[in-house]
Amino acid sequence: MSVPVIAGFFPDPTVCRVGDDYYLACSSFEYSPGVPLLHSRDLRRWEHIGNILDRVDAAEPSQGIYAPTLRHHDGRFWIITTDASRIRDGHLITHAERPEGPWSDPVYVAGTLGIDPDLAWDDAGNCYLTYASFQEGGGIVQVLVDPGTGKTLGDTRLVWRGTGMTNVEAPHLYQIDGVWYLVVAEGGTERGHAVTIARGPAPDGPFESCPGNPILSHRSTGHPVQNTGHADLVQSADGTWWAVYLGVRPHGFTPHFHVNGRETFLAAVTWTDGWPAFHEPSPPVTPIDHSFTDDFTGPVPHPRWVTPGRDLTCVRVRDARWHAEAVIDPDAGPARFVLRLDDRHWYGLVAEPGRISAVARIGDLEQEVGSVPVTAGPVTLRIAAVDPANLGAMSVTVGPDDIVLTVGDTELARLDGRYLSTEVGGGFTGRVLGVGPGRPDLFTYTSIQP
Incomplete structure (x- = not known):
């Protein structure tokens, strides 16, 4: 876990698989075009094939496009993200039949004030928008949504407040073997960053916390990769599970300095008693020549x-x-x-x-x-x-x-x-x-x- 699979300023990774192809998107903040899109066949070597949002308004440093979620559902790619410069407009959703586009004009989900939105569908086709709320004390909240129009289809409800650490954010919701899992980031995206997980019988819970939380964190260690968190899970065609997550590689004397931003790392995932564990990928990731x-x-x-x-x-x-x-x-x-x-x-x-x-x-x-x-x-x-x-x-x-x-x-x-x-x-x-x-x-x- 010490070599990134996508080095440099590629934070908040989100991944999905379509057949033998993996697609990954990241935050882009003030840089336009926004939301870099990368492709891989092995989760280790990634090619930057495009940028999803070609119409991004000018933004101040570290404003603009925050963490996205990329999903493939019913033959179509979906991206949901937040334009922090227009945060009161709600999260934005765009979709495309092919990853290289063209992508649709974004629709905004009014009334969803927060960051790090996620989309997930149940077996009946209902679409759940889950995000980190800026309202009513924060926490992870959820609302049914029509992703094509951005119209909400019910009331927003609180689903989990995390394990008690600060900055509960970056939710991703999955149905695995009939159980719903909610993966989040906690501790802030600095040295205390961590991945935690809960599970429940339905998309809106009730969620029980994993007894082994956090399932990933390098806080208070001498590991060369720090700030680890904001994970997204994906299952390969052979049934094995993997996770992408962000981390930084600080250098120099205390407090140590990271300069190339938050990068994307890969972990192998195994399951024991219905809970995931993160491991060093085998074979280990090796450095890439970016010349x-x-x-x-x-x-x-x-x-x-x-x-x-x-x-x-x-x-x-x-x-x-x-x-x-x-x-x-x-x-x-x-x-x-x-x-x-x-x-x-x-x-x-x-x-x-x-x-x-x-x-x-x-x-x-x-x-x-x-x-x-x-x-x-x-x-x-x-x-x-x-x-x-x-x-x-x-x-x-x-x-x-x-x-x-x-x-x-x-x-x-x-x-x-x-x-x-x-x-x-x-x-x-x-x-x-x-x-x-x-x-x-x-x-x-x-x-x-x-």
Whole structure:
């Protein structure tokens, strides 16, 4: 459980199987198009095949599209999620016959104020919307819904408050061998994150808590993967069970810093006395080379490219150590190549005719930290994440990495990576590399394996 199956900023995973194919979707927050969709045949190797919501309003950092649920029912794919920037409109639902779309225009479920919605159907075809409520003391609530129109078909009822930990959220409801199971996250999506489960005779319970709860948590351990939770179960064609869940890989001195966001991990699941247990997958998941080169000559960019609603085209960082290059012509107009956590936390190279400067933005402070003159024509800008210079020291200044900003062969800055971490900047996202305005002539990202 120490290597993600989907590395980088791919949080809140939800998975379903159709025949021999698995499909997985994640949160996207302020980045558009929203809800990345990935495909796999073995749950270990995933291909980013698209983004479900191509019509996402601009949002502030860590707002926008929150945790979705992806399901396949009666020959159709369904996604339900929450646009936190329009949270009072209720959860939104869209559907498609094929995972690559086209996806329908979203409908909103009025009166469902909360996050982390789930859809499940009983044998009679009734559709249950279950979510973490922001009303009446919180907890996991449920209402019957027509998923095609978004109309609720009854009263909302409380079904479970969890085991007593904070932030009861991320419900997923399943019928397994005639029993209904409710999987939730508790403890918050930080170091106390955990997966708990309850079961009952009907979709609305009453639910009894598993005596072994939490069934997954790495809290208060030295495990290299922390913040584990927000799980979704899936059964393979051979009858075995699996779970995807989120986790982070923190580095550096205390409080330890995770920089690439919440990532997607895989666990094998076994059942004993009607309760699931999570295990290391066998064989273990192995690291993947995420290197790629894009020249943007095609009519449509690869789905890995997204935008935060600003003048940047961005791609998620996938590794602990990496380097990336963007070929830009400063004479075409001012442009930036940045490593971004959010609008207030980024390091980058700013290109203008005759000059390239290195800039650091940390909170309210923005400072030029180096510059170099350049001649006319395209120039290669380089950003890299490398081992911190004081790696191994017993020092509170040891961070997760150093970020090196280079123009051609000239290093302009080497900056502390702690300030582009969630522990410093806050929020729910991870690092991305951004270029803009416009696209570079050439972009290369290279994984550096340990």
